[in-house]
Amino acid sequence: MKLRYSALHVAMALALAPGTVLAAEQDGGPQNAPSQNPPSQNPTAPDRKVKQLSAISVTATKRETPLQKTPIAVTAITPDTLDKERVMTVQDLTRLVPGLQGTSEGDHGVVTLTLRGIGNDSAKTEYADPEVATFVDGVYAARAEAASSLLLDMDGVEVLRGPQGTLWGRNSTAGAINFQTAKPDISGGFYGNGQIEAGNFNQIGTRAAINLPISSTFAMRVAVVHEQHDGYVSYQNPASEIPSVAQQQATYLAQGGNAASFQPINLNQFIQSGPKYNSQNQSAARVSALWQPSDTFKWNLSYEYFVDRGTPNLSLMQSPREGQDFWSALINTAPYLDRTSKTVRSRMDWDFTDGMELSYIAGYNRYSGKSDFDQDVGVAVPTSFTTGGVTQEDRTNYSNYESYSHEIDVKSTGQQTIDWIVGAYYEHEDNNIRFDIPIMNGTEQGSVNWQGSFIQPKETVESKAVFGQATWHMSDHWRLTGGARWSHDDKANEGGVNWDWAYDPSVPQIPISPGVLPSPATGFSAGQLNTASYSKSKVTGLLRVDTDISEHGLAYASISTGYKSGGTQDGGALYQPETLTNYEIGTKFAFLDGHLTWNSAMYYMDFKNFQLSAPITYANGAHGLGFSNVQGDTEVFGIESELAVQLQNDRANLIFSAIPKKRIGTLLYAGSNDYAGFPACPPTAPLGVGNCLNVTGNDLPHAPDVSLTAIYEHDFHLGNGARLTPRLSAQYQSMQWLSWFNLGASDQQKAYVRGDLSLRYTEPGDRWYVNAYVQNVSDGRIRTSAGSSMVNGNLVYISQYLPPRTYGVQLGFWF
Numbered sequence: 001m002k003l004r005y006s007a008l009h010v011a012m013a014l015a016l017a018p019g020t021v022l023a024a025e026q027d028g029g030p031q032n033a034p035s036q037n038p039p040s041q042n043p044t045a046p047d048r049k050v051k052q053l054s055a056i057s058v059t060a061t062k063r064e065t066p067l068q069k070t071p072i073a074v075t076a077i078t079p080d081t082l083d084k085e086r087v088m089t090v091q092d093l094t095r096l097v098p099g100l101q102g103t104s105e106g107d108h109g110v111v112t113l114t115l116r117g118i119g120n121d122s123a124k125t126e127y128a129d130p131e132v133a134t135f136v137d138g139v140y141a142a143r144a145e146a147a148s149s150l151l152l153d154m155d156g157v158e159v160l161r162g163p164q165g166t167l168w169g170r171n172s173t174a175g176a177i178n179f180q181t182a183k184p185d186i187s188g189g190f191y192g193n194g195q196i197e198a199g200n201f202n203q204i205g206t207r208a209a210i211n212l213p214i215s216s217t218f219a220m221r222v223a224v225v226h227e228q229h230d231g232y233v234s235y236q237n238p239a240s241e242i243p244s245v246a247q248q249q250a251t252y253l254a255q256g257g258n259a260a261s262f263q264p265i266n267l268n269q270f271i272q273s274g275p276k277y278n279s280q281n282q283s284a285a286r287v288s289a290l291w292q293p294s295d296t297f298k299w300n301l302s303y304e305y306f307v308d309r310g311t312p313n314l315s316l317m318q319s320p321r322e323g324q325d326f327w328s329a330l331i332n333t334a335p336y337l338d339r340t341s342k343t344v345r346s347r348m349d350w351d352f353t354d355g356m357e358l359s360y361i362a363g364y365n366r367y368s369g370k371s372d373f374d375q376d377v378g379v380a381v382p383t384s385f386t387t388g389g390v391t392q393e394d395r396t397n398y399s400n401y402e403s404y405s406h407e408i409d410v411k412s413t414g415q416q417t418i419d420w421i422v423g424a425y426y427e428h429e430d431n432n433i434r435f436d437i438p439i440m441n442g443t444e445q446g447s448v449n450w451q452g453s454f455i456q457p458k459e460t461v462e463s464k465a466v467f468g469q470a471t472w473h474m475s476d477h478w479r480l481t482g483g484a485r486w487s488h489d490d491k492a493n494e495g496g497v498n499w500d501w502a503y504d505p506s507v508p509q510i511p512i513s514p515g516v517l518p519s520p521a522t523g524f525s526a527g528q529l530n531t532a533s534y535s536k537s538k539v540t541g542l543l544r545v546d547t548d549i550s551e552h553g554l555a556y557a558s559i560s561t562g563y564k565s566g567g568t569q570d571g572g573a574l575y576q577p578e579t580l581t582n583y584e585i586g587t588k589f590a591f592l593d594g595h596l597t598w599n600s601a602m603y604y605m606d607f608k609n610f611q612l613s614a615p616i617t618y619a620n621g622a623h624g625l626g627f628s629n630v631q632g633d634t635e636v637f638g639i640e641s642e643l644a645v646q647l648q649n650d651r652a653n654l655i656f657s658a659i660p661k662k663r664i665g666t667l668l669y670a671g672s673n674d675y676a677g678f679p680a681c682p683p684t685a686p687l688g689v690g691n692c693l694n695v696t697g698n699d700l701p702h703a704p705d706v707s708l709t710a711i712y713e714h715d716f717h718l719g720n721g722a723r724l725t726p727r728l729s730a731q732y733q734s735m736q737w738l739s740w741f742n743l744g745a746s747d748q749q750k751a752y753v754r755g756d757l758s759l760r761y762t763e764p765g766d767r768w769y770v771n772a773y774v775q776n777v778s779d780g781r782i783r784t785s786a787g788s789s790m791v792n793g794n795l796v797y798i799s800q801y802l803p804p805r806t807y808g809v810q811l812g813f814w815f
Contacts, residue, residue: 182288193812257384499524529572614670637659732752771811
């Protein structure tokens with residue numbers, strides 16, 4: 001579904017360039033999406049001509065420049081591609097961007113991102129910050145939960161690879177993603193679009209957008225979307241797995257139990273109906289306004305509301321028990337997810353002189369969430385009510401994240417010998433959360449194995465920065481760019497406590513409930529006091545030279561530094577910021593009168609104090625989230641290349657990434673509760689970690705040696721002006737590790753090929769289309785994470801997986 005586009009939007013959003021994947025291409029309107037002009041103004045088929053790929057523009061340098069003349073490794077994805085590839089969340093972008101990976105995190109229902117091998121699997125809490133910074137209309141999205149929101153009515157997506165701290169704010173050591181929403185159009189008239197969709201797993205999708213010109217200076221745009229499908233994970237029948245009552249009693253007595261206290265396992269504790277794990281039920285709406293009282297001033301303002309009432313994604317046994325389906329689990333914690341996000345974004349642009357523009361960008365977000373998750377995922381079948389593995393529930397009683405930001409930029413405009421931009425930035429967060437983990441022996445009827453309540457009543461972040469960047473046009477073909485940014489971060493935890501089970505025999509052995517306040521009276525002790533503060537400044541910079549290679553190419557070389565702030569962690573300890581030096585060379589070429597483009601980059605990244613985080617168990621039995629700074633150099637070397645060709649009826653794209661080197665520095669004591677069987681740490685281990693491994697020199701996870709995406713589509717003209725367009729999208733990835741522990745085949749995703757197919761019919765007047773699609777055609781089981789549990793002395797591995805085969809039909813229309 002796409003709106004009809006003005007000539008500017010056609011050039012920006014629907015022309016294809018490397019990284020601008022398979023956009024439509026015709027003058028006056030795309031071939032697979034009508035223009036924004038009224039239907040009577042749509043060009044007829046004989047008038048259409050193939051548009052040059054080099055026409056695309058991006059805002060990677062915070063000024064609009066042609067992609068082929070922008071000396072940055074940037075992928076620009078058009079609205080047409082977002083539609084055809086069914087990109088609904090940021091995780092769906094991964095096959096379209098070199099080196100981008102998305103990892104599901106079940107208990108919080110969020111997605112964490114890895115770019116060029118750099119990411120943070122545990123950047124899902126009120127503590128951590130992602131290495132891949134996300135922005136919407138230039139407003140920074142502070143928490144990883146933002147990556148799970150629906151992409152609603154987009155005008156395009158730009159993915160900037162490599163550190164972007166000079167211009168793009170906080171924590172962009174690996175890169176930044178900037179989502180551009182569709183804006184109101186004052187002069188385009190009343191128009192809009194809609195789409196309805198249905199597919200397997202009872203999938204239903206609806207979306208619509210309308211443009212409302214109110215006056216000659218004011219316009220509004222309204223967009224809505226709803227997406228839902230049933231869960232992929234079925235509930236196993238406990239009656240087929242649980243031992244007989246006689247077997248349960250024999251096991252219980254053999255473990256030293258008292259016959260008088262025996263009770264049979266209550267099968268009603270196991271979930272058999274209701275919403276399943278891995279379901280979707282999300283809605284979003286956005287109201288945008290544009291006020292442009294003169295040619296020199298405009299104000300874009302929007303309010304966006306997002307709700308998620310689906311369910312978290314469950315980890316599955318890599319090898320299910322005999323007789324059980326792969327997409328099933330023995331579950332005794334019902335899935336629950338309730339997230340709401342409210343966001344205001346504002347941007348004012350004022351050309352206050354002929355050669356100078358001021359921009360003020362502000363944003364406010366209020367996020368609240370609750371969730372419930374079966375952390376043991378039914379790996380161990382209980383042998384009695386209090387033996388045979390553990391039952392673990394991960395429950396977010398509440399999480400509230402509030403943030404606001406302000407940015408002021410002043411930059412040169414027009415033809416200048418030196419293009420420059422200076423700016424100032426401020427961002428503030430105020431977060432709180434309560435997260436409970438009851439772990440019971442056997443079933444909920446059993447005794448307490450361990451349980452804790454993590455209550456953080458106030459965690460604040462304050463970030464300030466000033467920055468500047470200038471490009472000197474040394475000659476007609478040579479340019480030199482320099483930039484610097486000063487950043488200062490303050491973080492504080494006020495009154496945070498990790499409450500641990502005290503094993504007081506006088507307290508009933510029952511799981512903690514949301515209405516219980518942990519205290520000695522309820523069986524808990526204050527295991528960790530988290531009150532602490534962090535404050536540090538850092539200067540980062542950029543030096544780049546670029547030159548034209550005849551009239552068809554560009555080459556550049558750059559040295560840039562990145563910075564990701566440190567902070568506080570459980571127990572009040574501090575972790576240090578990580579820093580990065582990135583060396584990069586790249587080329588961009590356009591051939592065949594701009595109908596074939598080829599962009600490439602080669603980079604080497606050297607990290608200091610690289611941050612790794614994971615849930616850990618301490619030597620005293622307490623649980624928490626631990627951060628470690630890797631000593632020495634963590635190094636990544638890679639090559640990226642994007643090739644695009646666009647002919648009259650054919651469009652093709654190749655997206656290539658190779659990361660042959662991605663080595664962790666020195667970290668002797670890495671632990672994680674996601675894996676069982678680690679040996680005990682020596683007493684000298686930092687933070688008092690109980691079990692750990694030496695990961696020095698291991699490969700970074702989510703960084704395959706080779707990744708290749710190929711996309712091809714062809715228009716068949718049916719004679720009456722209608723078109724039939726088959727489309728093939730296939731991705732190959734070599735083996736990749738799923739954690740920095742590199743534990744063997746079960747901690748890997750082996751090499752795979754994933755294919756998607758679609759067939760679209762567009763009616764002669766370009767007023768509607770019908771599209772049939774199949775995604776993950778081979779129904780491949782593609783892991784995005786891994787973990788293990790100890791069951792009867794054996795390690796049993798689990799993983800999160802991308803969705804199974806899905807298919808459906810879409811009907812889209814314009815008016």
